[in-house]
Amino acid sequence: VNAKPTGDIQRVVVVGDGGWGTAMAILLAMAGRQVSLWTHDEAYGAVLSESRANPRFLPGFEIPATVRVSADLSTLLSGCDLLVSAVPTEFLRIVWSGHAAHLPAGLPILSLTKGLEAGTDLRPTQVLRELTGARPLGVLSGPNIAREIARGLPAATVVACDDSGLAQRVQASFSSDKFRVYRNPDLAGVELGGALKNVIAIAAGLCDGLELGENAKAALVDRGVKEIARLGERLGGQRRTFFGLSGLGDLMTTCYSRVSRNRTFGERLGRGEAVSDIKASMKQVAEGVKTSVPVHDLMQRHGLALPISEEVYQVIHHGKAPRETVRSLMLRGPKDEAEDLL
Amino acid sequence: VNAKPTGDIQRVVVVGDGGWGTAMAILLAMAGRQVSLWTHDEAYGAVLSESRANPRFLPGFEIPATVRVSADLSTLLSGCDLLVSAVPTEFLRIVWSGHAAHLPAGLPILSLTKGLEAGTDLRPTQVLRELTGARPLGVLSGPNIAREIARGLPAATVVACDDSGLAQRVQASFSSDKFRVYRNPDLAGVELGGALKNVIAIAAGLCDGLELGENAKAALVDRGVKEIARLGERLGGQRRTFFGLSGLGDLMTTCYSRVSRNRTFGERLGRGEAVSDIKASMKQVAEGVKTSVPVHDLMQRHGLALPISEEVYQVIHHGKAPRETVRSLMLRGPKDEAEDLL
DSSP states (O other), rough: OOOOOOOOOEEEEEEOSHHHHHHHHHHOOOOOOOOEESSSSSHHHHHHHHHHBBBBBTTTTTOOOTTTTEEEGGGTTTTEEEEOOOOHHHHHHHHHHGGGOOOOOOOOOOOOOOOOOTTTOOOOOHHHHHHHSSSSSEEEESSHHHHHHHHHEEEEEEEESSSSHHHHHHHHOOOOSSSSEEEOSHHHHHHHHHHHHHHHHHHHHHHHTTTOOHHHHHHHHHHHHHHHHHHHTTTTOOOOGGSSSIIIIIHEEEOTTTOHHHHHHHHHHHHHOOOOHHHHHHHSOOOOOOHHHHHHHHHHTTTTTOOHHHHHHHHHHHOOOOOOOOOOOOOOOOBBBBGOOO | OSSSOOOOOOOEEEESSSHHHHHHHHHHHHOOEEEEOOOOOOOHHHHHHHHHTTTTEEEEEOTTTTTTTEEGGGOOOOOOEEEEEOOHHHHHHHHHHHHHHGTTTTEEEOOOOOOTTTTTTTOOHHHHHHHHHHSSSEEEEEOOOOOHHHTTOOOEEEEEEEEHHHHHHHHHOOOOOOEEEEESSOOOHHHHHHHHHHHEEEEEEEHHHHHHHHHHHHHHHHHHHHHHHHHHHHHTTTTTGGGGIIIIIIHHHHOOOOOOOOHHHHHHEEETOOHHHHHOSSOOOOOOHHHHHHHHHHHHHHTTOOHHHHHHHHHHHOOOHHHHHHHHOSOOOOOOOOOOOO
């Protein structure tokens, strides 16, 4: 709490007490912002508030004393410049349905959620638009493992908004010597990169679990980013965004980090554990497990070939044997690389 | 030695007994080709031939009994369909100068070398062209850690030739259910990707050595592939090739594999070891150490910004402190991501 604030976003309410929401609250508080953290669970909110820690979702880090914690959003909104939505995709609609009636007109929301809504296939900011009406919306997305941000390790990220003024304000207010914020006008592309990479990361984890080696894994991740670009472009993103920090950058972190939930989910699948057992043992959702369903729907609706995402879908939801997926991916006929390329 | 040969490349001479040359000899011999291995060192050749192992450069793998080993290339050339050049960049000119006079006209050469020649800044196939005259030339390059190939783990690679017939023959003859070979017509792009990624891999190793975390490393690798594309396109490659297997794919393997020599070199630098000590302790060259010099030359000659490669050059050749390079890379002003993108 010793850095000097820049930019004009001073009061921020982070909605959601998961790992990334908590790390963002810590990051902003250390940069001198006035930060509040909303949790849906009043009892757990009291734990956070009194212990100044989040043992369930971000163990080992201190929540600065200046961060106010509450389960009553209305008490936190006074003077608020920005809401940060750090809610998992599956709870997005229920959480924001509850808040919508109380939100001041024009108060911007910045989404950290990486996924697509089951059933509707909507991006998180599309869900927010539907629920919260006309207001500036944006996403912040990139290779941002929460624990590393909370430790103060250097990272870069991308902000994209439907209002370029908001993007500039977020860039000015969130940037520090440890956290480098780029702007990108392609809101759909930035948001889709963060959602779609989680499915590919499960496939990368399968590679690890099957002990296929670094050669096979790199081939898969390289084809994976093209698969993301293929679907993402069809859904309104710009191709080049998927090769930027919020696409390829986030994909690599998620595919190679030992602590990534999605990669770990795939690794355990590859080692032979059952989907239900892995799910039961994880405290936070592996978003890719859910996202694989809308991706499968979108693939069919748009008539696209997404071989890696489809194998992940078949393994998780139809019990295909992980080792069979590798055969499917490796044994296609020889061909020209250009078919797979940009 | 039980697979059935396909394609019409039956007799192959691999020139060079390093890790990748030896692994390629094993791969081809196991696929039923008649393979010979040339070594410059007659005494060490006798060790290989008698022990059926390469303890110096590929310990732990058996060289099939059918692989003939010799230090006299002329005795191996009879009936040869293809020469595979697996010589480190720094020895390329001296080795092929010695062979040039004895080579049959029209015998194709497939290069596995990943680097640029110091002093001339030439690609390996450009050096081969200069020394060996008119003949079909090609490269095979991709995420191909030698030890994994020798173990029979699955991998994919790219072949690019100045003669499309050769590319098709190599694809048909080298492909197997473990080794997937793509064709790409962009010879310069495939070859440059393999050369330039070694410099970025040293920077990725610096990240590891300085313990900066996965977020920073992914940001660096993502910016690194764009830096490779920027220089590679100027040197005649096609932009999209640098995001393919032989560019991004190989870059990821090299940046994330624990066993990569270039990444390891950077990691040890980042931990504070001196360049001379690291060099003295490594049995095989880290190609990126050499390649950083031509890359620096080319950057200046073409007036390009290659911030990551330049920091690697400054650390290795001008004693810049590794921690300072991070400051240089992280503390540039906030800006639009598009400036860094494709």
